[in-house]
Amino acid sequence: MSRTPLLLPTSLKRLAASTKRGGYQVYMETFGCQMNEYDTELVRSIMKARGFQFTPVDEEADVILFNTCAIRENAHNRLYGHLARYKARKKERGLVIGVLGCMAQNLKQELLETRSWIDVLVGPDAYRRLPDLLTDALEHQRRGLAVDLSEYETYAQIVPDRGNGVNGWIAVMRGCDNFCSFCVVPYTRGRERSRDPEGILEETRRLVSQGVRQITLLGQNVNSYRSGAWSFAHLLVAVADVPGIQRVRFTSPHPKDFPQALLEAVAEHPMICNQIHLPLQSANDRILERMGRGYTRREYLHLVEAIQKKGPIVLTTDLICGFCGETDEEFQETYDLVKEMQYQAAFVFKYSERKHTIAARKYSDDIPEPVKGYRTNEIIELQKEISLQKNHALIGSKVDVMIEGDAKKSHRQWMGHTEHNVTVVWPKDGGQELPGDLVSISIHDATPSTLYGTAHSSCSVD
Numbered sequence: 434m435s436r437t438p439l440l441l442p443t444s445l446k447r448l449a450a451s452t453k454r455g456g457y458q459v460y461m462e463t464f465g466c467q468m469n470e471y472d473t474e475l476v477r478s479i480m481k482a483r484g485f486q487f488t489p490v491d492e493e494a495d496v497i498l499f500n501t502c503a504i505r506e507n508a509h510n511r512l513y514g515h516l517a518r519y520k521a522r523k524k525e526r527g528l529v530i531g532v533l534g535c536m537a538q539n540l541k542q543e544l545l546e547t548r549s550w551i552d553v554l555v556g557p558d559a560y561r562r563l564p565d566l567l568t569d570a571l572e573h574q575r576r577g578l579a580v581d582l583s584e585y586e587t588y589a590q591i592v593p594d595r596g597n598g599v600n601g602w603i604a605v606m607r608g609c610d611n612f613c614s615f616c617v618v619p620y621t622r623g624r625e626r627s628r629d630p631e632g633i634l635e636e637t638r639r640l641v642s643q644g645v646r647q648i649t650l651l652g653q654n655v656n657s658y659r660s661g662a663w664s665f666a667h668l669l670v671a672v673a674d675v676p677g678i679q680r681v682r683f684t685s686p687h688p689k690d691f692p693q694a695l696l697e698a699v700a701e702h703p704m705i706c707n708q709i710h711l712p713l714q715s716a717n718d719r720i721l722e723r724m725g726r727g728y729t730r731r732e733y734l735h736l737v738e739a740i741q742k743k744g745p746i747v748l749t750t751d752l753i754c755g756f757c758g759e760t761d762e763e764f765q766e767t768y769d770l771v772k773e774m775q776y777q778a779a780f781v782f783k784y785s786e787r788k789h790t791i792a793a794r795k796y797s798d799d800i801p802e803p804v805k806g807y808r809t810n811e812i813i814e815l816q817k818e819i820s821l822q823k824n825h826a827l828i829g830s831k832v833d834v835m836i837e838g839d840a841k842k843s844h845r846q847w848m849g850h851t852e853h854n855v856t857v858v859w860p861k862d863g864g865q866e867l868p869g870d871l872v873s874i875s876i877h878d879a880t881p882s883t884l885y886g887t888a889h890s891s892c893s894v895d
C-alpha cells in the first residue's frame with residue numbers, strides 16, 4: 434500500500450490502525466446467484482493478494498463491500514436497505530463503502546449520483562482494479578468507478594478464496610449472448626466467453642485435494658461453453674472423470690440448444706447427477722416469442738421427452754408470471770403444463786421490468802401487481818403440492834445422500850442432498866461418518882422441500 438504526504442486526518446488514523454493490524458479489514462456481503470458467490474471468492478483472492486484482510490464482523494471493518502444482483506426489483510430494494518444502514522455508520526467512523534457486481538454495472542452513474550456515500554463501484558469484469566480503487570478511497574478519499582465490460586476476462590489464473598466444505602463451484606463461462614427480452618444479465622455481465630478446459634480441470638483437481646466432493650459447473654448458459662474443440666458435454670465428462678469427485682452438477686443449460694451429447698453425459702456418467710435445471714419461463718408460444726426464448730412449447734416438450742427416454746432424470750425449472758401482455762388464458766397454459774410436467778422443484782418469479790432490456794423498450798409492463806402476485810402464488814402453491822407428493826412417495830424407501838455439513842437448525846443433525854438435489858436431514862448417530870461421505874438414509878417424513886430420515890448403513894456408491 435502506498436503512503437503519500439497528502440493524507441487527510443481520518444485517512445491517517447485509518448492507515449495507522451490498519452498498519453497495526455497488518456492490513457485493512459474488509460466486510461463483504463453477497464446477493465444473487467451462485468455465479469455471484471463464486472465472484473466473491475475471486476474478489477477475496479484478489480484483495481488478499483494485496484494485503485487486505487476479511488472479517489465476518491462489520492463493526493471491525495474499514496471497508497464494507499456489497500456484491501450485488503440486479504435480476505429483479507426486490508434485489509435492488511434489499512441493497513438499498515443495507516446501504517442506508519451504513520450511511521450513518523460511515524459518518525461516525527469514516528468507512529469506505531463499495532458496491533460490486535451486477536447492480537454496479539447496471540446502474541453505474543445513477544448509484545454514484547443518488548447515493549453520495551458510495552465510494553467505489555466495480556462491475557463484474559473489473560475486479561482486478563478493486564484493490565487500487567479501494568486504496569485510493571481509503572488513503573486519498575477519492576471515489577472510484579470501474580465498470581468496463583470485457584470480451585476476454587475470465588479470471589482464469591485467479592485461485593478463488595473459498596471456505597472449507599465439500600461443495601465447490603467453478604464458473605466455466607461468463608456472460609450471456611441470449612438477450613431474453615426480460616433479462617438484465619447480458620447487460621450486466623457482457624458477452625459470452627469460456628475458460629480454457631485445462632484451467633478448469635486443474636481447479637477441479639485442486640478442489641478435490643482440498644476435500645471437495647461435489648462440483649457445480651456454472652455459466653449463464655452452459656451449453657454455449659466452447660474452447661477450441663471442447664464442448665460443454667466434453668468438459669462435463671472430463672470434470673466428472675477427475676479421481677475423487679463423487680458428484681457433478683451444472684447450471685443452467687438453455688432449452689433452445691440442449692445438445693444430445695450433454696443428455697448422454699448426464700444419463701450415462703455415474704458421477705454426473707441425474708438432475709437437469711431446464712428453465713421453461715412460460716408454456717405459451719406468444720409469450721415465449723415475446724420473451725425471445727428461442728423455443729416453442731412443442732420444442733421444449735420434445736426435449737423433455739428425449740430426456741425422459743434416457744431414464745429417471747429429474748427436472749427443475751424457472752417460471753416468470755405476469756410478463757408483458759400475458760392474458761389469463763396464457764397464464765393458464767403455464768399453470769396446466771406445470772401440473773403435467775411434475776417438476777421436482779420450480780423457482781417462480783413475478784415479472785419485474787429491468788431498465789435497458791428489450792422488454793422494457795418494446796412492451797408495456799401492463800399486468801397489474803395484484804394479478805402478477807396472484808398468478809405467482811397460484812403456481813408456487815401448485816408446485817408445493819407436487820413437490821410434497823414426490824417427497825412423500827419416498828417415505829419408507831432409502832436414498833443415497835452425500836453429507837454436506839450440519840443441519841441449519843441443529844448441529845446434532847446432518848444435512849445433505851440426494852442425487853436429485855432434494856435436501857435431507859437426519860440425526861448424527863455418533864458414528865465415524867464425515868462430510869463428503871455418501872450414506873444411505875431411510876426416509877420417514879417429508880415436506881415440500883426436505884426429507885427427514887435416519888442413517889441406515891453405508892450406501893452402494895463408493
Ligand code: SAH
Nearest residue numbers: 615616653685712751752753782783784785
Ligand atoms: N441464465 C439462466 C437464468 C438466470 S436468471 C437461464 O437462462 O436459465 C434466473 C431466473 O430469473 C430466470 O430463469 C428467470 O426465471 C428469472 N428472471 C430473470 N429476469 C427476470 C425478470 N426481469 N423478472 C422476473 N424474473 C426474472
Ligand code: SF4
Nearest residue numbers: 609611612613616618
Ligand atoms: Fe438471462 Fe436468458 Fe441469458 Fe438466462 S439465457 S441469463 S435468462 S438472457
Ligand code: F3S
Nearest residue numbers: 465466502503504535
Ligand atoms: Fe446473478 Fe443477479 Fe447478476 S442473478 S448474474 S447476480 S443479476
